[in-house]
Amino acid sequence: MKRVILAMTASLLATILIPVFMLLRHGKYELPAEKDEKTVTVYIKDEDRVLKMRESQYLKEVVAAEMPADFEFEALKAQAVAARSYMVSRQNAYKVSGAPAEHKGADMCTDPTHCKAWISEEKRRESWGADADKNWDKISKAVEETKDEVITYNGEVISAVFHSTSSGKTENSKDVWGGERPYLVSVESEGDKLSPKYKSEKEISLDEFKKIAKDNIEGVDFSKGIIGDIARSDAGGIITVEIGGVAVKGTVFRKIYDLRSTNVNITADGKKVVFDVTGFGHGVGMSQYGANYLAAQGRNYIEILKAYYTGVEIEKR
Numbered sequence: 643m644k645r646v647i648l649a650m651t652a653s654l655l656a657t658i659l660i661p662v663f664m665l666l667r668h669g670k671y672e673l674p675a676e677k678d679e680k681t682v683t684v685y686i687k688d689e690d691r692v693l694k695m696r697e698s699q700y701l702k703e704v705v706a707a708e709m710p711a712d713f714e715f716e717a718l719k720a721q722a723v724a725a726r727s728y729m730v731s732r733q734n735a736y737k738v739s740g741a742p743a744e745h746k747g748a749d750m751c752t753d754p755t756h757c758k759a760w761i762s763e764e765k766r767r768e769s770w771g772a773d774a775d776k777n778w779d780k781i782s783k784a785v786e787e788t789k790d791e792v793i794t795y796n797g798e799v800i801s802a803v804f805h806s807t808s809s810g811k812t813e814n815s816k817d818v819w820g821g822e823r824p825y826l827v828s829v830e831s832e833g834d835k836l837s838p839k840y841k842s843e844k845e846i847s848l849d850e851f852k853k854i855a856k857d858n859i860e861g862v863d864f865s866k867g868i869i870g871d872i873a874r875s876d877a878g879g880i881i882t883v884e885i886g887g888v889a890v891k892g893t894v895f896r897k898i899y900d901l902r903s904t905n906v907n908i909t910a911d912g913k914k915v916v917f918d919v920t921g922f923g924h925g926v927g928m929s930q931y932g933a934n935y936l937a938a939q940g941r942n943y944i945e946i947l948k949a950y951y952t953g954v955e956i957e958k959r
Contacts, residue, residue: 682729684760685748692748700750701725702778702785706766707759708804709930711777714937717930718784720946723956724928725758727793727802730959732757734799788943790959793951795825800954805923806930807837809878809905812950813925817875818893818904825951826926828877833935839922840931842902851899851915855885858898862886868910879904879925893924927951 680697701722709721733749736742745751752760767774792799801823803815808831815826834840846854848868855862863886870884880892892904903921910916928950936946944956 682733682750683748685744685746685751686760687751687753690746692746697726697729698785698789700760701729702782703760703762703766704729704758705781705785706778707754707761711770711773711780713930713934715780715784716937716941716943716946717934718781719788719943720928720933720937721804721930722781722785722788723791723793723943723947724802724804726788726791727799728758730792730799731801791956792959793825793947793954794957795951795954799959800825800951802951803924803927804930804950805921805925805927807839807922808834808925808929808932809903809921810834811877812927812929813875813877813879813904815926817877817879817881818924818926825954827952828875829950829952831929831932831950833938834921834929834932836935837922837931839902840920842919842922844899844901844917844919845914846899847914848910848912851910852886854898858894859885859888859890861888863888868915869908872908877905877925878920880906883908 681694682697682700683692683694684700685692704725705718705721708725709718711718713721729750736749741747741749742756744753744756751757754760761769766778770777793802794800803826810831812829812831814822814828816822851868852862852864866887867884868886870887871889872883873881875881880895882889882891883895884890885895895901896904896906899917901917902919903923903925905920905925907918908915909918928947933946933950936949937943941949947956948954
């Protein structure tokens with residue numbers, strides 16, 4: 643009788659503790675991965691720890707963080723494939739160069755300025771409220787229906803970067819980061835004007851403008867003028883801008899003045915500087931709001947991806 647009671651007690655404890663362990667480990671309970679299911683190690687920056695999780699779980703949490711759940715389903719599928727392709731391209735690169743120190747030995751990290759955004763179950767439930775389960779099911783389906791699909795160019799998995807909203811035309815990678823990649827060239831992006839993030843404006847005092855420049859740009863001399871020559875890309879983003887006689891990269895200019903994109907018109911008078919900004923993000927690769935617009939027009943996820951990444955194919959890993 644004692645053996646029966648002990649066996650029942652052990653079974654009950656296992657039933658309780660295994661789901662709790664899985665919840666603590668992954669933020670959402672799922673059955674253990676199948677033997678052939680791919681995994682990924684992720685450095686959770688906010689918690690300063692590395693977790694090993696299913697690729698599918700990680701990708702669902704990336705898509706949940708990167709794209710609104712109420713977007714069109716085909717746009718979410720496009721986002722899932724882009725996120726998976728970016729992950730695989732990074733993994734392939736790190737096999738050669740080694741993972742960066744910021745990853746603490748992991749394949750990926752949750753710092754959106756270094757890898758891609760990521761959200762835990764706790765935070766997404768807080769954000770989504772009553773729609774949490776419905777939204778998660780929708781995103782899960784988008785990831786599962788595109789299982790193992792990646793974007794390739796000449797047989798190589800691409801670095802499928804993406805951004806929120808373009809200016810109506812995406813940027814060439816060479817104009818933003820200096821590296822020319824044939825699949826990351828400027829293309830028309832319909833529907834971005836409908837994005838709530840398409841236009842923004844920021845105003846600061848001239849004194850603050852100068853202080854920021856002096857704190858971040860070596861050699862500025864405002865006796866040579868406030869804002870000088872501006873070189874722009876075909877899409878309108880700033881490649882370089884002269885500030886106090888010093889040529890500054892558009893990406894640096896955007897960062898130090900905390901602007902939504904490099905596509906900026908700048909006006910200055912004796913008291914203030916006004917930034918009129920178009921778009922949100924670096925502007926390279928897939929526009930998320932553009933993808934949602936194309937999906938609403940009836941385009942499927944493969945057509946959306948091929949519209950933004952030039953000369954690519956969608957293949958199974």
